[in-house]
Every structure is written in structure tokens, then in C-alpha cells.
Amino acid sequence: MKPLILLTGGLWYIGSHTCVTLEQSGFKTILLDNLSNSSLSSLDGIERILGYRPVFYDADIRDRGAVASILKSNDFSGVIHFAGLKSVGESVNEPFEYYNNNIQGSFVFFEEMERAGIRNIVFSSSATVYSADNTLPLIEEAELGTTNAYATSKLTLEFVLRNLVAAKKWNAIALRYFNPIWAHPSGYIGERPNGVPNNLLPYILDVAIGKRDKVWVYGDDYDTVDGTGVRDYIDVNDLAEAHLAAIHKVLTWDTQSFHAINIGTGNGTSVLEMIENVRLASKKDIPYTILSRRPGDLASVYADSSCARELLWWEAKRSVQQAVEDSWRFVCNNI
Ligand code: NAD
Ligand code: UFG
Secondary structure: OOOEEEEEOOOOHHHHHHHHHHHOOOOEEEEEEOOOOOOOHHHHHHHHHHOOOOEEEEOOOOOHHHHHHHHHOOOOOEEEEOOOOOOHHHHHHOHHHHHHHHHHHHHHHHHHHHHHOOOEEEEEEEHHHEOOOOOOOEOOOOOEOOOOHHHHHHHHHHHHHHHHHHHHOOEEEEEEEOEEEOOOOOOOOOOOOOOOOOOHHHHHHHHHOOOOOOEEEEOOOOOOOOOOOEEOEEEHHHHHHHHHHHHHHHHHOOOOOEEEEEEOOOOOEEHHHHHHHHHHHHOOOOOEEEEOOOOOOOOEEOEOOHHHHHHHOOOOOOOHHHHHHHHHHHHHHOO
């Protein structure tokens, strides 16, 4: 029988891609989402790719009754826990929302998992758990430290999972994502930010389709290849495959363990290089203006990804150019 995996927050960006990858790789999935940052249109996209619609529960991880009933009425082998708020900037101004939704919500959810006897989990963590003082590339043992409520929620939950592994014999992997971007090659699912995009690639794509006039480049005086900020952009389809490898690992471990693992490519791409990639994929001019640095930004952030290779036998496969082409197709399909 196929192992059944619950994807909390599974309806939107990373969750929907992971759903497709798991379903195409011998797993069954059920999605739970409160629709706070998503819509049912994603289920249509998943259905167009798979040819069927996965089971979906409209529920909040903080709703103990709903969570208990969902966990009781299905025979889950494990959970991939995506559900959470994810804006660093918003969390600086609204810390209690992040403590409540991400930390308190996960406490409720974990307690009900324990009660239902489900102790296998892959958790969405983030590169924001690292302190700014580290040398590059970032290794998992680098110094941890947070400066905003979003990152604090991720780091807190990593520590909670460590405790649950020790005390309650859970199996847990926290995947520390770097900069997830791009879309499924079909163009049916992808990232659709509401309003003005916060992140670089969705903003450049908005300029390419004519929705915005120009890209604002935050600083060209960093010590990098062309002076602009460098990040480790990881294709969301590669990221989905990292979840496949991680859930497989937690289901097959014979000793209870916790691991935090970087999920990046190990390579950096500058802002100007990304603009050039979109120009090539869209064949549109991408005007840009250089502004001063964005407060809080680092010059370069990229992962040492050897731990993922050793523990999960996973590494990123897709090129930046290929992934930008998929994103462009997704944007064109969703205007
Ligand atoms: P997303 O917003 O597209 O998906 C998260 C989903 O969780 C949404 O569909 C939202 O409706 C749902 N959700 C939020 N609170 C919920 C709650 N209380 N109960 C039930 N559902 C709830 O985000 P994403 O980009 O797919 O990110 C998934 C996870 O990965 C998040 O935990 C995020 O913090 C983490 N992460 C994302 C990034 C990134 O840049 N996208 C980077 C590092 C880590
Ligand atoms: N940038 C611009 N113009 C823009 C947007 C971004 O020049 O309009 C630059 C930034 O200054 C930075 C780079 O593009 O140099 C990437 O910026 P993003 O905002 O896309 O990404 P960040 O690295 O700042 O942060 C992202 C997510 C976080 C996540 C973090 C690490 O937004 O939620 O990666 O995983 F936690």
C-alpha cells in the first residue's frame, strides 16, 4: 500500500509542487490548508497535472478539534509541515501573528500528532535561522541567530522538534530552504503573490509582462561579481524532490533522529544576472534602476549543500535558465 502523507499548508507554492512530486513517486497525499494565503485554484492546477484531485481539508492547524479529527480519520505515515506565515518584513511589525500562527499553531498540531501516534515529520525551515556573521558557504553547524519573528518561529520549532525526537521518539528533518523560486514545467502551478511581489524573480516577471515599469535594484556596491546582491536560488521542483527524499528518510530510519539540512544549490546568482535570465526567457526588455541598499540585506548568501547529498542523496539538478523559462510560461498561462 502507498504511504499516506499529510501536507499542512499544502495548497500553495512549495506544497503544491511537493504534492505533485510525491503523487508521481509512489506516495498518496492529503492537503490541509486554511486558505489564508492560497486559493482552491491550486487544486485545479494539481488536477490538470495528475489527472485527479487530491483530498483537501479546509482547516487551520490551530483548530485542535479539526486537526484531531483529520489525523484520526486517515492512516497517515507522516507529515510534511509547510503551514505558516512567511514574510520576514511583515513579521518584524506583527510578531504576535507569527508567534500565534507559526509557533502556537505548530504546538497544537504537534500535540495532536503525538496523540494520534504520528511521529514522522519533515518541517519547512529557512536559511534565515543563520546569524549574519558566518562565512560562506553556510554549513549547518554555522552560528544560529535570528533578528525577526519569522526566523524566530523557524528556529524555535527546530528546537521543539529536537526535544520531541529525544522525549517522544519522533523522526524529524528540518529543511532549511535558501531562495525557492520558479514553477512547474506545465505552467499549471507556481507562485502567485498577492499585490506587489516582495521577492526578486516575481517582481522581474511583473516587469516583463508589463504590469510594472521597472525593477528597483537594491544596491550595486556590494563586494560581488557585479556589485548586486547574490542569492542561492533553488528551483521549486528540485525543492519538491528534496521533500521526497526527506520523507522517505524519516519513514525508513530505524533510530529516532533530528537533522537540519540546507536545501540550496551551492551557487550564487546576482540581481543583474537574474534580470538577464528573464530578458532571455521572455525576449522583453527589462528596464531597471539602481537604488541604495535595502536595510537588512546581506551581500551574498549561499549554501554548502554537501549534507543534503550525504544524508538524502539529493542535489539540485535544474539550471537557472531552464527554471526562469518555466516561470515565464507559468506567468503567461496565468495573466
Ligand atoms: P505559501 O504561503 O505559498 O504556503 C503556505 C500555506 O500555508 C498557504 O497555503 C497558507 O494558506 C497556509 N497556512 C498558513 N497558516 C496556516 C494555518 N494556520 N493553518 C493551515 N494552513 C495555513 O508559502 P510557501 O512559499 O509554499 O512556504 C511553505 C513553507 O516554507 C512555509 O512554512 C515558509 O515559511 C517556508 N519557507 C518558505 C520560503 C520561501 O521563500 N517561499 C523560504 C524558506 C522557508
Ligand atoms: N532585490 C532587488 N529588488 C527587488 C527585490 C529583491 O534588488 O525588488 C534583491 C535583494 O536586495 C536581494 C535579492 O534581490 O539581494 C533577493 O531578494 P529577495 O527579497 O528575493 O530574497 P531574500 O534573500 O531577501 O529573502 C528570501 C525570502 C525569505 C527567506 C530567505 C531565505 O524572501 O522569506 O530568502 O530563505 F527566508
